[in-house]
Amino acid sequence: MGNTKIYGVIGPIISSVAEAVGLTAKNWNLAMVSPSAISVLLNDRQKYPYFYRSSISDDLYMESYVAIIKHFNWTDVAVVYEASTSYSPSASNFILLLEKNNVTVSSSQGILHTYDETVKNFKDNGVRIIFGLLQITAMQHLACAAYKAGLYGNKYLWVLPGWYYNAWYEISDPKIGCTTDQIYEVINHYLATYRSFNRYDNKTETISGKTPWKVFQYFRSNSLVTHNHDHMKGYTYDAVWILAMALNKTDAELKKRNQSLLDFNYSDKAIMAILNESLTNTSFNGVTGHVCYDGFERIEDVHILQLPDRNDSLEMVPVGIYDIQSKSVSFYKDNPITWPAGVIPKSPPEVLEVRQLISYTAGFIFACLATCGIITAIGFFIFNILHKNQKQLKLSCPRLNNVLIIGCIICYLDVIVFTFETAKIARRHMQILCQAKIWLICTGFTLVYGSLFAKTWRIHKIFTNKTSKAVAIKDWQLIAIVCMLLFIDILIFIIWNQVNPMEEKRYIISTKDGVDPRYKIQSVYYFCSCENLAVWLATICVIKFVLLVFGSFLAFETRNINITGLNDSKYIAFSIYNILIFCILGLIAFITVTVQVTTSYCLISSCIIICTTTTMLMLFVPKILAWKNQWNHVHQNLQLTAIATVAAYNEKCLAxxxxxxxxxxxxxxxxxxxxxxxxxxxxxxxxxxxxxxxxxxxxxxxxxxxxxxxxxxxxxxxxxxxxxxxxxx
Structure with a gap:
């Protein structure tokens, strides 16, 4: 250093350089005042005890970001940063600050050259508000990747550093892969935060006796000063004043102790301690505003800037300010923020739930079919009661026929209960509906199939009897079989309801953006389920399947029996086969197309109605036809007998x-x-x-x-x- 004594350093302006110089300055016992080194690493007072800034640090920018987020009630954001020592620490502090303020970071990406993967991650996580801590070149590449992936439009908003130069998005490098218009389409109306000095202020007098406007006019008139980076000039100007005033104050303090700055050497900790305190207590009006410190941090408000339309200006426009004292943001009424969609974006967007319900048309059709089935069943029930003593009906066990008809009516009612899903059901009612659907179909199945099974068992028992003793099977024995099967169902249902009751569950079918960017349209399907549902369904299905297989075996064994008194045996067999086939089809439909609400409803309802109606018609239509044929035969015999008798009477009477x-x-x-x-x-x-x-x-x-x-x-x-x-x- 020669014979020149150095008391402090102005600069450097780049954080990475300042970090290296700062370590050296500590060893040489020198103060540092940087106009723009904002890295949070420089806040480590153990490594950099004598480092100060004339600008604010990244930590204060991060605080302004959080204040903006809270002002607009955003609760979900993404953070992308350049994976380097200059940006990674700031990004880490920012993420911790967001979490502390209950803001969800749905995606945080440190990138080097993985721009496409970063954009894909944004899309997968549905981010809307993206905070970028990147160099300009990296941001250009990222914006290009976002354009190619379709990550742009009025539902996205970027918040970027405010130190980017004007029109930084104008692309001259073909390696970027996008045009200026494409980059602008991505970052259109983005927000930024930056230091808040006003170089056009011609009223406030600074410590130099000149207004900020006059100071900058001097810079513009001086041929040795460049016309770029006006912000940097102001903060460099104030950095010189900060160090100069601290040295003056230190010298005055030393004179009280019969010392002076001339006594300073590079190992004098006492004088350095006084200089350090003088820097902390600095307070004056500079060209960048009032300069003062809170500890080692410059206290300064932060401007909120926005990129205007390209036709208006190339410069960022101030739209608000972050007050460092109140920790809040305010926006200018005379120059408000321009939102691309005309409204403040929401992050996350509000989800508008569209519940997938059964089509009213489908519900009406199947409800009408089920109602017709119930009316038909009631007609058969009346017929069965009125003619229970007729030979054809009496042999087919009319009491068991009544049980079967009741089971058919219950199955039809289950279809009608399913139809209630054409409307939104209150949660407290949905649980009842969930249980009713399972109880009705299982009870109806048991009554219908149990009756058929009992009939088939009776026929099989009679005609496979190899003893000389006649087999007499009473109606109450057949009904007891049905009651036993029903009791098993009721027992399973009671245990099921106590252990794992059915509840309403929610399944998200799809989520898509709405016309208004503040909203997302979510298609959901509410269905009935419970814990261990597969176990309970498997238990019931296994029992029913065993009965179906056994019933099918009995029906096959009695397929060749053709006795007038047992004329419904073959129809019983066909009904059992019919139930087996449609149960399998219904189970497949329930498993495979559950999410397609109307399709699932139509398939399941069709299986129930076709199976129930076919079974009922197979058993009762032959009985009605037999009764009708019997009546025709009697009437014909009566008429012929009467005519023949009258003719014989005439002949005998006259001859x-x-x-x-x-x-x-x-x-x-x-x-x-x-x-x-x-x-x-x-x-x-x-x-x-x-x-x-x-x-x-x-x-x-x-x-x-x-x-x-x-x-x-x-x-x-x-x-x-x-x-x-x-x-x-």
Whole structure:
């Protein structure tokens, strides 16, 4: 250093250089005042005890970022920084500060050249607000990668360093891979924070006796001073004043002790301690504003800047300020922030939930089909009760038929309960609905299939009996089988409900951006589930499957039985096969297309309705047809018998005088209604009653005429009404 004594250092301006120089300055016992070295590493007072700045550090910029985030109620941001000693420490401190203020960092990326991966991570995490701590070249590459990935538009906002030079986004290097317009499309209207001095202030007088405007006019008029980096000039100017005033104050303090700065040497800790205290207590009006320190940190407000439209200006525009004292931000009313979408962005965006419900059309159609099925089932139920004593119905166990019909009605009700999902159900009601859907389908299945199983078992038991002793199986035994199966279901349901009750669960089908960038549209599906659902369903399915297989075996064994009294055996077998097939199809539909709400509903409801209706028709339509054929046969026999008897009567009455023969014919005529009665036909209940009645009336009129002409002493054919009271109810 020669004979020149050095008391301090102004600079360096680059943080990485300042870190190296700062270590040397410590060893030489020298003060340092940097105009722009903002690295947080320089805040380590153990390594850099004599380091000061005329500007603020990165820590204060980070505080201003947090204040902006809290002002706009953003709770989810991304941080991208250059992986270097200049930016990584600041980024780490920033992330810790965000977490301390309950702000979620959905993505934090330290990059070297992995721009595409960084952008992909942003998209995967759905970030909207991105804070960048990067050199200009790195930011250009990142913006280009964002453009190519489609990460731009009015729903994204970047917050970048304020020291970037004007129009930094104008690309001249072809290696970047994007045009200026493309880069601008990505960072359009981005925000920045920077030091808050006003070089156009021509009112406030500084310590030099000149206003900031006059100082900068001097810089512009001096040919030795460049016209770039005006901010740097102001802070360098104030850095010189900071060190000069501290030296003056130190010298004055030393004179009180009969010393002076001339006594300073590079190992004098006492004088350095006084100089250090003088630097901490510095306070004056500089060209960058009022200069003072809180410890070793410069106290200075922070400007909030925004990139305007390219047609307006190339310079960043001040839109607000961060007050270091109140730790809050305020924005200018005369120059407000311009939001690309016209509204303040939200981060994270508010999620608007669109609940996937069953289509009203599909619900209406299947509800109508289920209602028609219930009406049909009630009709069969009435028919079964009214004619339970008829031979065809009596042999098929009418009581068990009633149980089967009730099971069919319950299955139809399950389809209607499913239809309730066409509307939003309150959470407290959804749990009841969840349980009802499972209980109804299982109960209905048990009653329907249990009845078929019991019937098939009875037929198999009778016709596989190899002993001479007749097998008598009562109705109550068959109903007991169904009750036993139902009891097993109820027991499982009670245990299930106590251990793992069914609850409403939420499944996100898809999430997409809304037209308004503040919102996301989330398609969700609410369904019924519980813990260990697979175990409970497997338990029920295994029991039902075993019954299905056993029932199918019994149906196969009795497939060749064709007895008039057991004419529904083959239909029972077909119904069991039908149930087996549709249960498998319904289970596949439930597992594979659960998320497609309407499709799943249509497939499951179709399986229930087709299976239930087919089973019911297979069992009752043959009985109705058999009953109808029996009635036609009786009516035909009655009509032919009456005509033949009348013809015989005419012939005997006119050509024979054998009184005994005539009396015999009279006896036959008297027995004719009783023959009809023995066929167990209730004439009054059927359409053809009136026609038959009229025919018998006409026969009586003819007999009266014949009686008068032939003078035979014969009586009339008894009217059908004479025997009505004896017919079946």
């Amino acid at each position: 024979s005088s054998n009184v005994k023969e005539v009396e015999k014919l009279q006896s036959v005529l008297q027995q004719l209604p009783h023959l009809v009665v023995n066929n167990k036909i209730t004439y009054k209940k059927y359409k053809r009653y009136h026609k038959l009645h009229q025919e018998l009336v006409n026969l009586n009129i003819k007999l009266k005429t014949m009686k008068q002409e032939s003078k035979c002493g014969l009586s009339e054919i008894p009217s059908i009404t004479d025997s009505q009271q004896k017919l079946d109810p």
